[in-house]
Amino acid sequence: MKMKRLVVLVPTFCLFIGALSETSDQNPCHSSEAQKSCGACIAAGKDCGWCVSPLYEKENRLRCDTYENHARGKCDTDQIQFPIVDSLKVDDEDVRDGDTPEEVVQIQPQKVRVGIRPNHPVRIPLIFRQAENYPVDLYYLMDLSNSMEDDKENLAELGTDIARKMSIITKNFRLGFGSFVDKVVSPFVSTVPKKLRSPCNNCEAPYGFKNQLKLDLETKKFSQQVKAAKVSGNLDAPEGGFDAIMQAIACEGEIGWRNISRRMIVFSTDAGFHYAGDGKLGGIVTPNDGECHMENGLYSLSSYLDYPSVGQIVNKIKEKAVSIIFAITEDQFDIYEQLSNIIEGSTVGVLANDSSNIVKLIEENYDKITSKVTLQSKDVGDNITVEFYSRCFEAEEKKRSECQNLRIGQTVSFVAEVTVTACPKDKNLWKRELYIQPVGFQEKLTLELDLICECDCEKPENEEVDSDKCSNGNGTFECGKCTCDPGRYGKFCECKADDVSSTDSIKLCIQPNATVPCSGRGECTCGECVCNARSSDLTQTFSGEFCECDDYSCNQHKEQICGGPTRGVCDCGTCICNPGFNGTACECELSQEKCKTERGLVCNNHGECSCGQCTCDEGYSGLTCEQCFNCRSCRDFEECVKCHADKETECPSDLICPDDMEVVPKLKESLDHQLCRVEDENECFIEFTIFDNEYGEAVIEIEEERACPKPVNILAIVGGVVAGIVLVGLLLLLVWKLLTYIHDTREFAKFEKERQNAKWDTGENPIYKQATSTFKNPTYGGR
Numbered sequence: 001m002k003m004k005r006l007v008v009l010v011p012t013f014c015l016f017i018g019a020l021s022e023t024s025d026q027n028p029c030h031s032s033e034a035q036k037s038c039g040a041c042i043a044a045g046k047d048c049g050w051c052v053s054p055l056y057e058k059e060n061r062l063r064c065d066t067y068e069n070h071a072r073g074k075c076d077t078d079q080i081q082f083p084i085v086d087s088l089k090v091d092d093e094d095v096r097d098g099d100t101p102e103e104v105v106q107i108q109p110q111k112v113r114v115g116i117r118p119n120h121p122v123r124i125p126l127i128f129r130q131a132e133n134y135p136v137d138l139y140y141l142m143d144l145s146n147s148m149e150d151d152k153e154n155l156a157e158l159g160t161d162i163a164r165k166m167s168i169i170t171k172n173f174r175l176g177f178g179s180f181v182d183k184v185v186s187p188f189v190s191t192v193p194k195k196l197r198s199p200c201n202n203c204e205a206p207y208g209f210k211n212q213l214k215l216d217l218e219t220k221k222f223s224q225q226v227k228a229a230k231v232s233g234n235l236d237a238p239e240g241g242f243d244a245i246m247q248a249i250a251c252e253g254e255i256g257w258r259n260i261s262r263r264m265i266v267f268s269t270d271a272g273f274h275y276a277g278d279g280k281l282g283g284i285v286t287p288n289d290g291e292c293h294m295e296n297g298l299y300s301l302s303s304y305l306d307y308p309s310v311g312q313i314v315n316k317i318k319e320k321a322v323s324i325i326f327a328i329t330e331d332q333f334d335i336y337e338q339l340s341n342i343i344e345g346s347t348v349g350v351l352a353n354d355s356s357n358i359v360k361l362i363e364e365n366y367d368k369i370t371s372k373v374t375l376q377s378k379d380v381g382d383n384i385t386v387e388f389y390s391r392c393f394e395a396e397e398k399k400r401s402e403c404q405n406l407r408i409g410q411t412v413s414f415v416a417e418v419t420v421t422a423c424p425k426d427k428n429l430w431k432r433e434l435y436i437q438p439v440g441f442q443e444k445l446t447l448e449l450d451l452i453c454e455c456d457c458e459k460p461e462n463e464e465v466d467s468d469k470c471s472n473g474n475g476t477f478e479c480g481k482c483t484c485d486p487g488r489y490g491k492f493c494e495c496k497a498d499d500v501s502s503t504d505s506i507k508l509c510i511q512p513n514a515t516v517p518c519s520g521r522g523e524c525t526c527g528e529c530v531c532n533a534r535s536s537d538l539t540q541t542f543s544g545e546f547c548e549c550d551d552y553s554c555n556q557h558k559e560q561i562c563g564g565p566t567r568g569v570c571d572c573g574t575c576i577c578n579p580g581f582n583g584t585a586c587e588c589e590l591s592q593e594k595c596k597t598e599r600g601l602v603c604n605n606h607g608e609c610s611c612g613q614c615t616c617d618e619g620y621s622g623l624t625c626e627q628c629f630n631c632r633s634c635r636d637f638e639e640c641v642k643c644h645a646d647k648e649t650e651c652p653s654d655l656i657c658p659d660d661m662e663v664v665p666k667l668k669e670s671l672d673h674q675l676c677r678v679e680d681e682n683e684c685f686i687e688f689t690i691f692d693n694e695y696g697e698a699v700i701e702i703e704e705e706r707a708c709p710k711p712v713n714i715l716a717i718v719g720g721v722v723a724g725i726v727l728v729g730l731l732l733l734l735v736w737k738l739l740t741y742i743h744d745t746r747e748f749a750k751f752e753k754e755r756q757n758a759k760w761d762t763g764e765n766p767i768y769k770q771a772t773s774t775f776k777n778p779t780y781g782g783r
Contacts, residue, residue: 028048029047030065035063041063041064041455042452047066048064049080050064050455052080053076054480056075062533063481079480083455087115089112090448097131097132097133106131106134106438108127109445110443123416123417126413126445129410130408134170134262135261136174137215138162138215139176139263140175140178141241142179142180143180143268143269144179144181144230145234147270150355155358157223162359163220173219174258175216175219177226179209180240180241181239185282186235187281188240190235204229239273239274241267243299245324246288246313249322250291254297262370263321263440266362267325268327268358270351274307275307275309284303288309289305314342314343323345325349325366326346327349372405373438375388375438384418384419384420390412416436458479463476470492471494491525508527511546518547521550529546551571552570562585568586588610593612601624606625606628607620607625640661641661642680644700647663661700662702663703663704676690680706686706688701
């Protein structure tokens with residue numbers, strides 16, 4: 001039944017999907033995937049929300065959109081499913097030093113619970129401080145093949161110096177010693193019985209790895225154990241160092257690693273290393289399992305398991321938070337430098353041929369390791385990314401996980417940005433933990449992630465199974481829409497799957513004289529057209545019985561449809577203008593306010609107002625037709641008007657003025673009169689009009705009342721300034737008097753208190769003493 005339904009709906013359904021996909025790059029909330037469910041919606045983008053309002057289904061609006069679009073639309077805020085991401089610090093002890101390793105705190109916070117939704121990054125601030133006297137476990141792993149005999153002797157002599165240098169750095173220091181040769185199989189060592197017992201003069205039988213000295217606070221044992229250890233021998237140049245590193249890290253109990261300490265291995269050799277696959281030369285095909293296999297201080301499965309791979313070594317070092325110093329001879333420097341670049345928290349230094357510089361080498365490389373902090377994330381799945389940001393000791397925050405030039409006791413801040421890219425299908429993985437850990441330390445920040453992959457409305461307790469809202473119980477109502485039962489479809493499950501193939505049902509969706517259902521702009525559902533949104537803008541939809549209408553193809557004015565909402569709206573391709581506007585694009589304003597002059601004349605009585613603009617008569621121009629090209633110039637008569645308006649002054653004899661000049665109480669408004677104005681010596685304006693009489697001579701009428709500015713009241717200004725000065729002076733005097741009164745009151749109270757505390761009467765001299773002294777015999781009993 002479902003296959004049949006999909007085949008019939010392909011022509012129109014594809015149009016809808018295509019429309020959505022065109023805008024998915026602009027707004028992820030509008031993608032076809034985001035419209036499927038509330039969970040898919042909130043996973044599409046950090047700004048996406050789902051509207052559960054039933055009105056959205058009836059009006060064919062997009063349920064998945066940005067929160068702002070929903071809030072501006074018809075969806076109430078309490079109907080928008082928009083999960084908020086949050087974080088809660090569960091363990092948040094301050095960073096501090098301590099007398100015991102358990103008291104030390106170097107990373108803060110220690111545990112954070114985060115509610116996070118897909119594609120919504122969450123920033124978690126944290127700080128790191130390297131504590132003073134932090135425990136250090138240093139395990140010296142040495143190649144004891146015959147070529148390293150002189151190195152062994154020097155190391156035995158320098159063991160005390162190593163302990164002394166490290167004790168300066170930390171008071172809580174332990175030192176251990178282990179050695180390695182190679183796998184006891186051919187062709188790595190000679191299998192001749194005599195050679196197996198002693199491959200060289202005064203040599204020990206070959207072995208893979210031996211734990212010579214467990215990590216111990218008594219560092220004197222180190223020199224003793226190194227001196228007592230004997231060298232051995234093998235045949236090929238590469239050694240079995242990888243076997244030794246793997247066992248030294250994996251066998252925590254046998255080596256003596258503490259749970260809380262900086263774990264360090266000094267790896268000393270003058271040769272290269274075997275790695276995974278080399279064991280096949282000796283017939284060993286079983287891959288290394290990365291587990292501990294120590295018996296009586298020896299690697300028991302050395303001849304049965306292949307060498308570890310580089311990847312296994314890198315992962316084991318990262319898992320156990322171990323730092324490695326490669327102390328190697330100069331001829332092997334390049335290969336170990338490449339290896340060090342792969343291993344986090346490792347350094348490489350050149351060892352003298354007799355290891356005489358081992359103390360300085362350990363000191364320098366320890367400083368390199370401890371002078372920087374590098375954060376790493378652990379147990380991060382494929383759908384989660386963690387990025388680090390820090391200012392370190394700079395002003396600008398940058399994307400980086402490492403800060404250098406760090407001193408012990410110095411604090412540095414980081415921000416971990418966690419992003420979930422997608423929700424796993426298995427709901428058991430919606431709650432998980434990941435860790436943020438400084439390289440070389442056991443301390444870590446635990447992040448308890450609670451992935452928000454579904455909305456509250458999708459939970460079973462909020463579903464309405466067999467809901468009446470879904471066509472009399474033909475579906476489940478959840479998140480404001482119906483999920484139809486098998487054999488039903490439609491927005492409200494109102495259609496049967498069999499009805500889709502009905503020819504009559506399709507014909508009901510075809511407009512007369514057309515061949516495509518719903519004008520190719522919608523989907524035919526149960527004989528009715530469900531119109532799509534416009535492909536370039538999903539907020540604009542098609543409408544009409546056959547989706548033949550739209551609200552975006554009307555004429556535009558100033559790049560807005562129908563001039564914008566203030567002028568009109570588009571209805572099925574035609575602009576419906578608001579009151580006060582007309583035209584095909586509502587471009588014409590019916591109001592004449594913009595055509596009036598300051599005196600209220602429409603186009604200065606020399607033009608016509610059309611659509612809010614003046615069409616001036618011939619000879620006139622300007623916005624309100626106030627400029628006249630053929631009229632007499634006002635400037636020609638300004639001097640005449642000034643002297644004629646002043647009745648007490650006679651005009652100069654050399655000034656030629658029109659014969660017909662008259663002062664009138666009020667100027668007449670006429671189409672033939674040109675209005676002018678001139679400023680006199682008192683900054684008053686005189687208004688006058690110019691027009692021609694029947695003989696073509698100029699006639700001037702001058703308005704009797706002048707427009708003068710209001711005079712400035714100088715007396716009031718001077719009086720106000722003087723009054724202000726007097727008031728400020730009085731106020732200062734009052735403040736001075738008040739301060740003086742307070743001071744005098746305090747002094748008098750102080751005097752009264754001292755006078756009352758006097759311990760003598762007024763009639764006695766306080767320094768007077770009696771002339772007689774009385775002493776009592778202690779043995780006198782009163783007799």
